[in-house]
Amino acid sequence: MPLLMLVLLTLACARPYDVQPAGVGTDRPEPVFPDYRDVTIPCNIAPLNFYYTDPDGSRFTTTFTSSSVTVTRKGRDVVWKEKTWKQMLAAAAGSDIEVASSYRAAGETVRQTWTIHVSADPIDPYLTYRLIEPGFEVWDDLEIQERNLENFDTRNIADWRHAGNHCMNCHIHAQGRGDLSMFYLRGAGGGAILNRGGKLRKLALNDTTMISPTVYGEIHPAGRYGVFSNNIIIPAIHAAGGLRMEVFDRNSDLCVADFDENRLYAFPETAREDVMETFPVFSADGRYIYYCAAPYLHLPADLDRMMYALVRVPFDAETGTLGAPADTVWSAAQRGKSVCHPKASPDGRWLLFTLADYGTFPINHRECDLCLMDLATGEILDMSVVNSDKSDTYHSWSSDARWFVFASKRGDGLYGKPWFSHVSPDGTVTRPFLLPQKNPHFYDTMLRSFNVPDLGNAPVGFDAEVIETLWKDVAAEPFE
Amino acid sequence: MKGKGGRILLAVLAAAALAAGLSQCVFLVRHPYFRKLAAQNGISLREARKAWGKPDKVSEQIMGMVVEADRENWPKVSELAAERDLKSEIGTYYYNLANAMQGRLPDRLMDYYQPFERGLFLPVGPSSTPFQIACAGDVWFALGYMPLAERDAMLGLLFSPAHTGPRYLRRLAETNLVIGDFEAASKYLRILLNSRSDRQWAQERLPGHWSPEYQLRIAEKRNLMPQFDLVHGMDQTQLALRVLLTANATNKTALDYLLCYDLLTKDLDAFVADFNPAYTASRLYEEAILIFLAAKGGMNEENFVHYHIAPQTFQDFNRFVSIYKRDDGAARNLTAEFGKSYWYYFYFAAKNEKK
Numbered sequence: 001m002p003l004l005m006l007v008l009l010t011l012a013c014a015r016p017y018d019v020q021p022a023g024v025g026t027d028r029p030e031p032v033f034p035d036y037r038d039v040t041i042p043c044n045i046a047p048l049n050f051y052y053t054d055p056d057g058s059r060f061t062t063t064f065t066s067s068s069v070t071v072t073r074k075g076r077d078v079v080w081k082e083k084t085w086k087q088m089l090a091a092a093a094g095s096d097i098e099v100a101s102s103y104r105a106a107g108e109t110v111r112q113t114w115t116i117h118v119s120a121d122p123i124d125p126y127l128t129y130r131l132i133e134p135g136f137e138v139w140d141d142l143e144i145q146e147r148n149l150e151n152f153d154t155r156n157i158a159d160w161r162h163a164g165n166h167c168m169n170c171h172i173h174a175q176g177r178g179d180l181s182m183f184y185l186r187g188a189g190g191g192a193i194l195n196r197g198g199k200l201r202k203l204a205l206n207d208t209t210m211i212s213p214t215v216y217g218e219i220h221p222a223g224r225y226g227v228f229s230n231n232i233i234i235p236a237i238h239a240a241g242g243l244r245m246e247v248f249d250r251n252s253d254l255c256v257a258d259f260d261e262n263r264l265y266a267f268p269e270t271a272r273e274d275v276m277e278t279f280p281v282f283s284a285d286g287r288y289i290y291y292c293a294a295p296y297l298h299l300p301a302d303l304d305r306m307m308y309a310l311v312r313v314p315f316d317a318e319t320g321t322l323g324a325p326a327d328t329v330w331s332a333a334q335r336g337k338s339v340c341h342p343k344a345s346p347d348g349r350w351l352l353f354t355l356a357d358y359g360t361f362p363i364n365h366r367e368c369d370l371c372l373m374d375l376a377t378g379e380i381l382d383m384s385v386v387n388s389d390k391s392d393t394y395h396s397w398s399s400d401a402r403w404f405v406f407a408s409k410r411g412d413g414l415y416g417k418p419w420f421s422h423v424s425p426d427g428t429v430t431r432p433f434l435l436p437q438k439n440p441h442f443y444d445t446m447l448r449s450f451n452v453p454d455l456g457n458a459p460v461g462f463d464a465e466v467i468e469t470l471w472k473d474v475a476a477e478p479f480e
Numbered sequence: 481m482k483g484k485g486g487r488i489l490l491a492v493l494a495a496a497a498l499a500a501g502l503s504q505c506v507f508l509v510r511h512p513y514f515r516k517l518a519a520q521n522g523i524s525l526r527e528a529r530k531a532w533g534k535p536d537k538v539s540e541q542i543m544g545m546v547v548e549a550d551r552e553n554w555p556k557v558s559e560l561a562a563e564r565d566l567k568s569e570i571g572t573y574y575y576n577l578a579n580a581m582q583g584r585l586p587d588r589l590m591d592y593y594q595p596f597e598r599g600l601f602l603p604v605g606p607s608s609t610p611f612q613i614a615c616a617g618d619v620w621f622a623l624g625y626m627p628l629a630e631r632d633a634m635l636g637l638l639f640s641p642a643h644t645g646p647r648y649l650r651r652l653a654e655t656n657l658v659i660g661d662f663e664a665a666s667k668y669l670r671i672l673l674n675s676r677s678d679r680q681w682a683q684e685r686l687p688g689h690w691s692p693e694y695q696l697r698i699a700e701k702r703n704l705m706p707q708f709d710l711v712h713g714m715d716q717t718q719l720a721l722r723v724l725l726t727a728n729a730t731n732k733t734a735l736d737y738l739l740c741y742d743l744l745t746k747d748l749d750a751f752v753a754d755f756n757p758a759y760t761a762s763r764l765y766e767e768a769i770l771i772f773l774a775a776k777g778g779m780n781e782e783n784f785v786h787y788h789i790a791p792q793t794f795q796d797f798n799r800f801v802s803i804y805k806r807d808d809g810a811a812r813n814l815t816a817e818f819g820k821s822y823w824y825y826f827y828f829a830a831k832n833e834k835k
Contacts, residue, residue: 018673021686026666133638140638239723240709241626241659300711412667444670447637447644 017441019076022053027412032078032101033440037114040422040430042123042403043093044150047080048116048433049440052103057110060103066092066118077440082151094120117430119422121402125150126178126456127418127435128157128171129407131448134414144171144183146459152438157460158183158193162468166190170452171460174219175284175346176399178458182219182226185467191476194259196223198461203257204476207264211251214264218281221346225320226257227280227289236300247361248299248306252276254291257479258320264479267322269313278308278360279341282315284348289315289322292339292360294332304358307332310339310351330373340368341393344375345401350423351375352404354393362393363407363416370395370406374427381427391416399457407453408432417443418453511535513544519677520550520647521614521640531641532611538566545574549618550647554581565592570615572599576740577619585736586762589743590820596831597744600737601717604632610639617651623734624704625720630655646678657685658701704731717741718750725754735760746826748772757788766793767822774801797823 022028030037036048052060063072069091071084080088088097097116102109131143143159158168166187174180181195191202192214206213210230217228232250254270254277257263270277273296280291292308299306310330314323329351330339340362342353351373354362362368369387373380386392388410395406402423407416419432435450437443507525508515514535518528532539541560548556554577561575572593579588593599602608602616617632633655637648649668656665665685672682683689690698706727712719721738724731735756742751743764752772755765769787773779774797784794800823803813811828818824 018670018679020673021662021666021669025662025687027663028666028670133643134634141643234713236711236713237627237631238709238711239625239627239706239720241655241705242661242664243709244627244630246711303711411663413661413664414667444667 016076017444018055019051019053019444020055022055028053029411031110031112034434034436034443036116036433037099037112038116038431039433040117040119041433042149042420042422043089043118043120044122044125045089046149046151046436047082047085048436049077049079049438051077051440052101054103054105054110057103057105060101062099062101064088064116065098065100067095079438079440089118092116092118094118119402119430121400121422123149123403123420124176124398124400124455124457126459127405127453128173128181128456128460129418129453130168130170130451132451133447134416134449139167140165142168144168146456147435148459149435152436156464157462158185158467159464162464163471164189166471170454172218172396172452172454173456173460174223175221176397176455176457178456178460180219180223181456181460185471189471193467193470194219194226195460195462196259200462200466200470201259202470202474202476203259203262204478205257205264207255207266207479210255210264210266211253214255214257216279220282220315220317221284221286222317224258224260225317226259227282227291227315228255228257229253229278229280229291230255231278234299244364245361246300246303246359246364248303248359249276249278250299252278254280254289256315256320256322262477262479263320265320269322269324269326276308277311281342281344283312284344284346286317287315288312290329290342290344290351292342293326294338306358306360307336307338308340308360309333310342310353329378341395343395343397343404345397345404345423346399347401349375349401350397350427352395352397354395363391363409366390366409366413368393372423372427372429381429383429385431386421386429392419394452396452396454398455403455405453405455406432407450414449415443415446416449416451418450511540513540513547516547517543520547521642521645523640523642523645527641538568541566542568542570542574545571545578546615549574549577549615552581554578558582561592567593569595569598569602570612573602573615573619576600577622580733580736581622583732585733585740586760586764589740589764590822590825594744594825594829596829597717597741600741600744604635604714613639614648619737620720621651621655623721623724623737624701624728624731625724625734626655626659626701626705628714628720630659631714646672646675650678650681653682653685658698658705660702662687704728704734722754729756730759732760736762739765743768743822743825748775755787757786761788763790763793764822766790767797768826770794770797771823771826796821800824 031053032050033053034050036050060076061074062078066088069088100113102111125148127147127149141160144157145154146157147154163185169184171183179197182192184192192205194201194203212230212232214228215231217226219226229252231252234248234250236246238246256265275293276296277291277293280289282289290312293311294306294308297306309328309332311326312329313326316323332338337355338358340354340360342351344351353371354368355371356362356365356368368391370383370392372383388408390409390413392406392408395404397404403420405418405420408419409416418435421432422430518525541563544560545557557574557578572595576599579585602612604613604616614636617629621629633648633651649672653665653668669682672678706723710723721734724734738754739751742754751768766789773783800818807813814824
């Protein structure tokens with residue numbers, strides 16, 4: 001009994017979590033974090049747990065009302081039981097959840113109301129991302145995780161424990177497919193890990209005639225080919241405070257990998273020394289390759305003039321060759337911005353890319369914003385509701401093209417986190433919401449970035465232990 | 481557990497617990513800095529032993545320098561460094577830093593082991609040890625170069641045993657306070673506010689809570705920062721120092737670091753180009769200039785005045801040269817008299833390539 005008393009006393013005396021600093025000018029400028037006010041969410045998302053940020057607030061009450069369900073939560077931390085949340089979502093699908101909150105601060109009652117719109121469009125239930133400290137050149141303890149967006153289940157699909165602490169690059173799905181994806185395991189025993197229909201292969205996607213191994217790329221929708229860039233990447237740093245690390249290419253080209261024939265194809269038209277090419281992806285139908293291209297400049301001296309245009313070139317999926325001519329889709333010279341990371345929506349309607357003032361490292365460029373192009377008209381749509389005053393980039397589409405996820409450094413400006421937006425058939429995008437976590441204070445202590453969040457409609461059929469076997473026991477298939 | 485056997489067992493257990501407690505007390509008394517560095521890294525003693533091994537006198541001395549440098553207690557760092565010349569890069573790194581912060585880097589540079597430029601700036605890269613990386617940012621923060629101070633704090637956090645630790649979080653908070661990026665700083669301050677041991681430190685750095693002394697500290701650091709942007713390689717140490725000096729030519733610590741870097745790498749052309757006698761002076765620099773002038777044919781009164789060459793330094797140089805020539809470049813008759821001169825370093829110090 002005395003021990004029990006001691007435990008109870010200790011619990012009673014425990015200091016509550018300090019939410020300072022908060023307010024304008026901090027990384028928690030909004031009254032609630034994550035800020036789930038007036039957002040649109042999918043009808044299958046995990047509970048939106050959040051907390052109130054006012055350090056002086058007390059007696060918090062939050063009431064959620066949908067057509068047939070009302071739920072009230074008391075306390076600074078608003079944490080849902082999954083079952084109750086699912087009932088709320090089911091009742092509100094296609095409509096709104098009305099939220100009314102009140103709390104006491106500075107002797108007054110603060111009242112707020114907002115809505116959460118529950119879209120009838122579900123989101124692909126799986127999200128992969130690499131967890132990495134925003135480091136510089138070196139790494140330690142990397143993990144690639146797969147998160148179930150319908151709850152809080154998370155599992156490692158590759159990690160340092162099972163891969164000799166080697167570097168690994170981010171995992172990408174082809175058109176949101178869980179059965180068609182890849183990532184790189186670097187270093188000794190590494191290779192490109194290709195997941196095709198549940199069958200895993202380790203590929204040596206390099207060729208001595210190329211300037212470097214393959215770096216950025218994407219798998220063709222039919223699964224036979226991959227398009228990649230070869231980049232000689234130079235890390236550097238800005239002298240001015242707050243601009244941090246910069247990365248640029250000393251040289252870059254494109255190549256196509258034929259996964260059936262184990263062949264790599266380079267092309268004279270993209271191997272020119274006076275033009276740099278990077279970030280290649282396929283169009284939704286696989287008949288084109290989009291990539292970014294810029295004239296060669298002396299770097300890093302001319303880095304702030306290094307602007308990449310968005311280019312499209314025909315691709316012949318019968319022969320694995322590029323057609324002609326290359327077509328400039330978005331001119332950097334005319335617009336004075338640099339395009340990065342184009343991504344075609346799986347329905348062929350949209351192209352989402354990022355715009356930075358210069359260069360190819362948008363994740364560290366505060367000005368970097370997402371840009372949505374209607375491929376039917378070439379029109380650029382308004383994304384002001386999505387973008388922030390910090391870097392917004394590294395996006396991917398859901399398999400039905402109704403949702404996209406992107407990494408944003410909004411708030412602290414240092415750590416990328418996954419945010420989701422809905423796109424309606426007319427191109428209207430919605431205010432994004434942050435990946436919900438079981439503990440609403442999760443992001444307060446998180447010291448790693450969610451790198452290249454990528455949506456999948458099914459779980460990938462492997463885990464870190466399977467990757468370990470592949471790393472240790474399987475030789476990488478050579479490519480010619 | 482009744483009877484005599486039970487009592488004996490209890491007594492044995494109590495004695496074992498007492499012995500373990502006593503052993504722990506002795507350990508803590510003998511290795512206070514090991515414990516403090518573990519605390520700075522946010523790990524228990526058990527975790528520290530696992531990460532760093534069992535401490536000995538040498539590691540305790542180095543950890544003492546690391547801990548006291550974090551407190552900016554430079555006289556204590558010097559005192560610890562002087563206990564014994566460790567002939568290690570980290571030991572020299574902190575000895576140099578402590579001397580620099582007390583305005584005597586060039587005056588003391590030749591008094592102890594110098595592993596060339598690696599005693600000024602610790603290498604940060606795939607071949608660096610976690611301990612080197614953890615310490616590498618201290619010099620950049622002291623010099624006022626926040627981009628590399630922040631980088632190294634981030635990497636220190638990354639390579640620390642638990643991937644956390646108030647030592648790195650405090651540095652990350654402070655570099656961002658200096659930069660003026662309070663959105664970034666607030667992330668770290670919130671974490672520190674929720675730590676019993678760092679709560680007060682963080683509270684004193686919240687907006688509106690800055691003491692006049694802290695305001696002055698931040699203002700001084702901001703005064704050192706580059707006023708323009710330039711993109712450079714991570715390992716372009718001299719360029720980073722020159723950027724600092726372009727922003728603030730009176731940053732004597734940065735100037736001394738640059739000049740000592742030039743001298744330790746035996747780059748006399750760079751040294752002469754970087755040397756501004758109006759901002760710093762030392763017998764070390766006089767010695768280096770004399771080598772340069774002798775080689776380039778500038779041994780005249782005008783240069784002696786410009787570079788503040790003392791007559792005694794010139795006399796000593798002539799004596800060094802005469803012995804050096806007489807003995808066909810052998811060191812044996814120079815070591816006792818000139819072993820702590822730059823001339824001796826310049827002619828006889830050789831890099832251990834294995835390191």
